[in-house]
Amino acid sequence: MLARTLSGHLTICEGQILWADEDAHQLLGYPVGALIDLPFSDVCTNASGIPVPARGGVDGPDLLLKTHDGGTVRVDARAERMDDFCVLWSFSPVARGARAGRIDFLARHDALTRLPNRIPAVEELRERLNLRDGRLLAVCYLDIDRFRDVNDRFGPMGGDTVLREVARRLKAGLPHEAVVARVGGDEFALAVSVGSRQQCENLVAQLLARLAHPFRLKDDTARLRASVGVALMADAEQPTEVMLQHAQHAVFFAKRAGGSQLHFFDASQALEEQESLELRRAMAEGMARGEFWLAYQPKVDMRCGRVIGAEALIRWRHPAYGQLQPGDFIPHIENHELVEQLGDWAIGEALRQAAAWQAAGTGTSVSVNINPRQMQRSDFIERLGEHLARYPDLPAGTLELEILETSAIKDFATVTRFIEACKSFGVPVAMDDFGTGYSSLTYLRRLPVAALKLDQSFVNGVIDNAEDQAIVKGILLLAQGLGLKAIAEGVESVAHGGALMALGCTLGQGYGIARPMEPDALPGWIADYERAPLWGRAGDCS
Numbered sequence: 001m002l003a004r005t006l007s008g009h010l011t012i013c014e015g016q017i018l019w020a021d022e023d024a025h026q027l028l029g030y031p032v033g034a035l036i037d038l039p040f041s042d043v044c045t046n047a048s049g050i051p052v053p054a055r056g057g058v059d060g061p062d063l064l065l066k067t068h069d070g071g072t073v074r075v076d077a078r079a080e081r082m083d084d085f086c087v088l089w090s091f092s093p094v095a096r097g098a099r100a101g102r103i104d105f106l107a108r109h110d111a112l113t114r115l116p117n118r119i120p121a122v123e124e125l126r127e128r129l130n131l132r133d134g135r136l137l138a139v140c141y142l143d144i145d146r147f148r149d150v151n152d153r154f155g156p157m158g159g160d161t162v163l164r165e166v167a168r169r170l171k172a173g174l175p176h177e178a179v180v181a182r183v184g185g186d187e188f189a190l191a192v193s194v195g196s197r198q199q200c201e202n203l204v205a206q207l208l209a210r211l212a213h214p215f216r217l218k219d220d221t222a223r224l225r226a227s228v229g230v231a232l233m234a235d236a237e238q239p240t241e242v243m244l245q246h247a248q249h250a251v252f253f254a255k256r257a258g259g260s261q262l263h264f265f266d267a268s269q270a271l272e273e274q275e276s277l278e279l280r281r282a283m284a285e286g287m288a289r290g291e292f293w294l295a296y297q298p299k300v301d302m303r304c305g306r307v308i309g310a311e312a313l314i315r316w317r318h319p320a321y322g323q324l325q326p327g328d329f330i331p332h333i334e335n336h337e338l339v340e341q342l343g344d345w346a347i348g349e350a351l352r353q354a355a356a357w358q359a360a361g362t363g364t365s366v367s368v369n370i371n372p373r374q375m376q377r378s379d380f381i382e383r384l385g386e387h388l389a390r391y392p393d394l395p396a397g398t399l400e401l402e403i404l405e406t407s408a409i410k411d412f413a414t415v416t417r418f419i420e421a422c423k424s425f426g427v428p429v430a431m432d433d434f435g436t437g438y439s440s441l442t443y444l445r446r447l448p449v450a451a452l453k454l455d456q457s458f459v460n461g462v463i464d465n466a467e468d469q470a471i472v473k474g475i476l477l478l479a480q481g482l483g484l485k486a487i488a489e490g491v492e493s494v495a496h497g498g499a500l501m502a503l504g505c506t507l508g509q510g511y512g513i514a515r516p517m518e519p520d521a522l523p524g525w526i527a528d529y530e531r532a533p534l535w536g537r538a539g540d541c542s
Contacts, residue, residue: 007118008075009241012040013086027075027093029068042066052079052087063091078121080239088239110182112160113167119181119191119240128177129193137233138200139240140190141247142170142207145225145259147186154217162215162222169210174203189244197232197264204228204262225260227251232264249273276332283316283329283338287345291317294349295516296366298525299487302497303506304541305533307526309365309400311509312350313516314342334371343374347399348387353519354398355391362523367400367430375403376414381421388425396426402453405431412447419448430487435475445482452479456490456510462499469503476504497535 008024010017020035028035028043035043043066063077075091110117119139120128131137144166151159163186170180170188178192194200208228214221229250231243246265254263286292296310316324333339350366357364374380388399401422403415419429428450435455454475461468472488479486488500491510500508513534514525 007090007092009091010035010040010089011086012089015040017043018086024091027073027091028065029071034068052081065091080121080241088241090241113164113182115167115171115188116179116181117183119179119183119189119244122238122240125179125191125240128179129191130177131193134234135193135195136197136200137243138190138192138194138203139231139233139243139247140192140204141183141229141244141251142188142190143184143227143229143251143255144186144211145227145255147224150222150224154220154222158217158222161217162224165215166211166224169213170207173207173210183244189247191240194232200230200232201262204230208260208262227254227259228262229254230262230264279329279332280336280338282318283333283342286316286318287338287341291319292342292345293317294346294353294519296353296519296522297509297516298514298522298529299367299507299509300513300529300533301506301541302491302501302508302533302535303538305530305535305537306541307364307529308507309367310522311367311369311402312346312353314346315516335373339371340374340377343368343371344383347384348390351387351391351394351399355394356519357523358394358398360523362526363395363398364522364526365398365400367402369402369432372404372411375418376411380418381425384422384425384427388427397428399427400450401427401429402432403429405434416447423448430485433489435471444478449484451485451487453509454486454488454505456488459488459490459496459500459510460492462488462503463495469499472500472505473503480504494534501535 008027009019009021010024011019017035017038017040022032025032025035044063045066063075064072065075066072074094076094077089077091080088080090108116108118119125122137125131125137129135129137147159150162154162163182166188167180167182170190174180174190174192178190181189181191183189192200192203194203208226211224211226214223229247229252231246231250233243250263250265254261257263293315294312295315296312298307299309299311300307314326314330316329318324330339333342346368350368354364354366377383388394403418422429429448430451430453431447431449432453433455434452435458452475454472458468458471458475462472476486485507486505487507487509488505489509491497491500491508491512493512496510496512497508500506514529517525
C-alpha cells in the first residue's frame, strides 16, 4: 500500500517563516515548531527567482528544498500572495515514473472517502464555481462534534463507515460544482458559490439537518452533530488556504458557544482572539519572571476606628506598558488555565506577605478573590492546605476568600461544599458584589458564608438616593438576621461612610478610606489610621 504523500505549507513574510504546518515539518525533517522564525533561505535557495504577483498566485518550477539533516528534496511548488503581502508556499515531492499518476491521486485525495484532501486554488475555484455577478465564495470548515464517542461505541471500522456516509451526504447536499474535501480525521472543508450570507446560512442548515439524520450501523444507529465555521469572500482574491484558516478559526467559536451551530469568520473577533493569545503568552512569561504582585486595600471598622483586614488585588508590572490593572488582563484568561495558576499564586503570595507582616509586628487578615474556574478545580482544597501548612504560625482566619454572588447561584451545591471545606481549614469565605446576582433568601440561608460585601453600585448613591438607601438597609437587616458581617465596597468619601453608619453599616472599604497600596506601606498606614480614624472612635469601642 502506498503511503500518503506529504503536502507542506509555509507562510513567508519578509524572508522569515511565520507559519508551517505539520507536513512541512515532516517533509523537511524538522521537529514540529522548529521551522517557525527561520529564514526561508535556510530551506530554499532559489525561491527568489520565482516572481510572485501582487495578487493571486503562481506555480513555480521544481524547487530544491534543504532538509534538516543536510539533504535535499525536490518539490512541486505554488506561491500565493496574501492580503498582508506575505506569501503562502504550498509544496509536495515531485513524482516520477509510471506510478506518478497513482501517487498524484493519492497525494491529492483521502483514501477512506475518496474525497480531495484540500480545497483547490482560488483561480480554479473562480472558474469552477462561476464566481461572477456578485457571487460570494464560501469556504466552510465542518467539524463533527464528539466523534470520538462514535469510535468508542462502534470501533474504528464503524467510525470509518460513518465518515464515508458523512462524505456522501455532504456531496449530495451541495451543488454538483461545489467542492467537498476531507481535511482531518473528522473534519471536512467545503467550497461553494452563494448569492448572499443568508443563502449560505440556509445551505449550511440543510447540511446539518442531513447529518442529524440517524446513521445506521448493523442493528444500531448513531447520531451526529457538527459545528461549522464559514469564511465569505466577494472578490475571490485571497488564497484558499487563508480562507480555510479563517473558517477553522470561526469553527472554534462555534464549538465554544456549545457546538452544533454555524459561525461566520469575523476579522475583528479574530484579531481580538489573537491579541488575547499574545497576552496570555506574555502573562505566562511574566509569571515566570515575577512581574505580578499584590497591592492591598484596607478594610476598616468605621465606627470603632480599627483596621479589620486588607483585600489583595493583583497587579502586573508589564515591561512595556507599565502598571496594569486586573481589568486589563483578567478578562482574557477567565476561561483559561492561566487564571487558575494566577489565583493559586495569589493565595500563596498573600499568605507569605501576611506572615512577613506578623513577624514584623503587624497582624492583619488578607482576603483573596477566587475565580469560578479555580474554585472548581478538584485539587483546590489540597493546594489550599499546602499553602496554609507553609505558615503554621498564622492564626486561623488570617486568610479569607471572596467569591462572586453569581458564581454561588450557578452551582450552589459545589459552592456549598467548597465553603465548608475552606471553613475546615479556618478560612472564611465572603460573598463579593452582593446584590447583583439576585440570590434567593433560601439559597443565602443555606450558604455558609461569613460575610456579604455590598456592591458599590448601591453604596455610591447611599448619600442622597432613597432607593439605594432602602436596598442597603434591607441587605444589612438580612445580614444581621443571618448572623453575617456586612462590608460596604466603594466608600468614596467621609460623607459616604457617615451615611452608611447612619443606616447601621459600620464596615467599609474604598478610595475614600485608602487606595490599594504597596505591601511595605500597609503597616505604617494601619498605625496612622488607628491613631487618627477618619470618623473618630465611638466611646463604647475597646
